[in-house]
Structures are given as structure tokens and as C-alpha cells.
Amino acid sequence: MNTYARFPLTLTRGEGSRVWDDKGNGYLDFISGIAVNTLGHAHPKLVAVVAAQAATMLHCSNLFHIPSQQQLATQLATLSGLERAFFCNSGAEANEGAIKLARKYFFDQGSKRRTIITASQSFHGRTLATLTATGQDKVKVGFDPLPSGFDYVPYHDIEALKQAINKDTAAIMLEPIQGEGGVHQADPSYLQAVRQLCNEHGLLLILDEVQTGIGRCGTMFAFQQASITPDILTLAKGLGGGVPVGAMLAREEVAVSFGPGTHGSTFGGNPLSCSAALTVLDEIKQNQLLENVQNRSKQLRAGLTNLAKRFSVMGEVRGAGLLLGVPLKMEAASVVAAARDAGLLILLAGPNVLRLLPPLNVSEAEIDEALQKLAIAMEKQV
Numbered sequence: 281m282n283t284y285a286r287f288p289l290t291l292t293r294g295e296g297s298r299v300w301d302d303k304g305n306g307y308l309d310f311i312s313g314i315a316v317n318t319l320g321h322a323h324p325k326l327v328a329v330v331a332a333q334a335a336t337m338l339h340c341s342n343l344f345h346i347p348s349q350q351q352l353a354t355q356l357a358t359l360s361g362l363e364r365a366f367f368c369n370s371g372a373e374a375n376e377g378a379i380k381l382a383r384k385y386f387f388d389q390g391s392k393r394r395t396i397i398t399a400s401q402s403f404h405g406r407t408l409a410t411l412t413a414t415g416q417d418k419v420k421v422g423f424d425p426l427p428s429g430f431d432y433v434p435y436h437d438i439e440a441l442k443q444a445i446n447k448d449t450a451a452i453m454l455e456p457i458q459g460e461g462g463v464h465q466a467d468p469s470y471l472q473a474v475r476q477l478c479n480e481h482g483l484l485l486i487l488d489e490v491q492t493g494i495g496r497c498g499t500m501f502a503f504q505q506a507s508i509t510p511d512i513l514t515l516a517k518g519l520g521g522g523v524p525v526g527a528m529l530a531r532e533e534v535a536v537s538f539g540p541g542t543h544g545s546t547f548g549g550n551p552l553s554c555s556a557a558l559t560v561l562d563e564i565k566q567n568q569l570l571e572n573v574q575n576r577s578k579q580l581r582a583g584l585t586n587l588a589k590r591f592s593v594m595g596e597v598r599g600a601g602l603l604l605g606v607p608l609k610m611e612a613a614s615v616v617a618a619a620r621d622a623g624l625l626i627l628l629a630g631p632n633v634l635r636l637l638p639p640l641n642v643s644e645a646e647i648d649e650a651l652q653k654l655a656i657a658m659e660k661q662v
């Protein structure tokens with residue numbers, strides 16, 4: 281179906297931070313399949329693990345114990361501080377699980393609290409519940425009746441949040457950086473204040489790290505930069521390095537509300553996706569990719585800030601790690617197109633913001649090359 285406004289480009293092959301189209305033209309890929317290809321394309325280790333797993337067992341269903349799923353759960357629990365994991369196939373599915381778990385947690389306590397507060401300009405997915413959670417009207421038009429139980433507040437406004445909490449409130453659900461909504465970052469102090477509010481009112485804090493998680497922001501999870509821990513955490517995009525896998529993690533006390541039969545997923549956490557995710561986590565650790573993200577982020581930020589001195593339509597760089605946004609005083613689509621002509625793939629975040637999402641193992645030389653290509657694209661705009 282015609283659900284996507286696609287770029288006029290057919291990609292057929294990739295290697296590291298580069299992709300090639302069907303005519304043989306090469307591009308630096310600073311989209312990474314929308315923050316998915318954590319290790320770049322055709323990463324030799326990931327390729328070998330996926331091929332070996334395919335030759336052993338792709339899928340067996342959650343009727344059985346799956347060792348790689350148990351290992352992945354243990355690793356994510358250690359990394360996040362949240363003891364329990366549920367595996368699924370996408371960000372929307374992870375968020376659906378989080379919404380269901382929050383409601384069930386209060387139901388089990390005999391409480392009537394059900395409402396989840398989310399932020400305007402947020403993005404949480406395209407299923408009926410997650411598009412309702414999403415604080416953007418454009419994704420909702422024509423899909424009513426929508427599920428009830430969501431309230432909205434401006435992002436990064438602690439007073440508005442305080443006022444929105446009432447006797448029906450069960451949880452607050454936020455992205456540490458709004459990716460789709462324009463690369464808007466919450467200060468650590470805001471996230472700390474939200475955590476504090478949740479503690480005071482007995483609410484669950486759900487963080488949607490579908491885009492920001494798995495090293496993208498320079499720490500394994502973005503929430504670690506605010507020194508807080510959510511009650512529920514959702515992951516997907518970068519977790520499998522290109523193999524579809526999502527996860528919903530929760531504190532033990534919350535997770536017990538999901539007993540046998542309460543929730544499920546046929547494909548979720550199958551041997552293929554879990555072996556891919558384990559490889560991604562292993563590679564991040566073995567090759568110090570968090571450090572690389574931090575260093576390449578500094579370099580890319582500095583380069584973009586320099587470009588903004590040359591091109592006055594470019595505003596101040598936003599975001600963290602290798603999830604960076606540049607607001608423009610013009611339509612971003614024409615810059616994205618010109619960058620593509622110059623051999624650089626970048627993305628939009630709303631109509632006026634450029635979004636750059638290179639793989640976590642991008643090299644220093646590739647960042648320099650991308651900046652040169654972006655400069656060529658910007659020159660065409662004036």
C-alpha cells in the first residue's frame with residue numbers, strides 16, 4: 281500500500297557506513313535505516329551469527345525455553361537495572377506492552393488509575409493505542425474511535441505535568457529525546473523532576489527509548505545521563521542491528537502483573553532475533569562503541585556548528601550522541617535531496633529539522649566526509 285513517501289532511490293547493498301543504489305552509486309548512510317543499523321551494513325560478525333543461527337534454528341515459539349532469549353534478558357537487565365524483559369518485534373509493540381502492563385499493574389492493586397500522560401510532539405508508534413499515545417494530531421486523523429486513557433502535556437514543562445496528574449493517572453510516558461518530533465532533548469533536571477513526581481504520586485515512569493536506546497546517545501540508555509531509572513523501558517530500532525526485535529523491560533514488582541496468558545507474541549524473542557541482539561550488545565562492549573559515539577558526536581557537532589557559521593539558515597545543533605538534529609530556517613526536504621545528490625543520506629525530523637543518525641561504529645574520516653558533502657548540499661541552497 282502507498283503508506284510511505286519514499287526517496288527516489290533503490291538501495292541494493294551496504295557495507296559499514298556506506299550503501300549503493302541499483303545504478304551503482306555509493307552513499308554515506310547517515311540514516312542507518314532510521315537508527316536501526318547500529319553496526320552499519322553487512323557487519324561480518326553479525327552476518328556470521330545470523331547465518332549460523334538460521335542454519336541451526338530460526339524460530340520455535342515461546343511455548344519453549346529459548347537460551348539466547350534468556351541470555352539477552354539477563355544482559356538487558358544488568359545494563360538497565362530493570363529485572364524483567366518481554367520480547368516483541370517492533371517499537372510500537374513494545375509500547376503496547378508497556379501501556380498494557382501499566383494498566384494491569386494498577387488493576388492488580390484494585391486501583392482505578394489507568395490514564396497515561398504523554399508529551400506533545402512525541403512519537404510512540406502506529407498501532408491504535410500507540411498512535412493515541414503519540415502527541416501529534418496528524419497521525420490520528422481518520423482512525424477514530426481511538427482508545428481512551430491518554431492525557432497530553434507540553435514536553436519539558438514540569439509545571440504542566442504537575443497540573444495534569446489526577447486521581448486517574450497511572451503513568452507518565454516520555455522519550456528522553458524526541459526523535460521523530462524534531463530532536464528535542466529533555467534536560468537531566470527535567471527527567472529527574474519527572475521521576476520525583478512519579479515517586480510522590482505512586483505513578484509508573486515509562487521511558488520510550490525505541491530510538492535513543494542501545495548506545496545511540498553515547499550511553500547504553502539515554503536515561504543514564506540523568507541518573508534515574510524508569511519503571512518500564514521500551515526498546516526496538518537499534519537492538520537487533522537490522523533484525524526486527526523489540527523489548528519491554530520492567531522492574532520486578534511491576535512485571536509480575538504479566539503472568540502466563542496476559543500478554544504474548546508469536547515471533548517475539550525468537551532465536552534469530554535474540555542472537556542478533558546479543559551480537560549487537562557484545563560488539564558495543566568489545567569495540568568500545570559508546571566511546572566512539574561520544575567522540576564522533578563531538579566531532580559531528582563541532583562540524584555542524586562550524587557549518588552553521590557559514591550558512592545562516594542553519595540553527596543550533598540539538599540532540600545527543602549520534603542522534604543529532606539541525607533546525608533550519610527553511611524546508612529541510614530540499615537539503616536532504618541535495619545531500620543525497622552529493623552522496624550523503626540524511627533524514628528529516630519534522631519539516632524544518634535535519635536528523636543525522638550514522639551507525640555507532642562510524643569512523644572519524646566518514647564524519648569528515650559527511651560534513652563535506654553536507655557543505656556541498658548547503659551551498660546549493662543559497
Ligand SMILES: *Cc1c(COP(=O)(O)O)cnc(C)c1O
Pocket residue numbers: 369370371372373375403404405406455459460488489490491492516517
Ligand atoms: C520508531 C519509534 C517507535 C515505533 O517503532 P516501530 O518499530 O516503527 O513500531 C516508537 N517510539 C519511538 C521513540 C520511535 O522512534
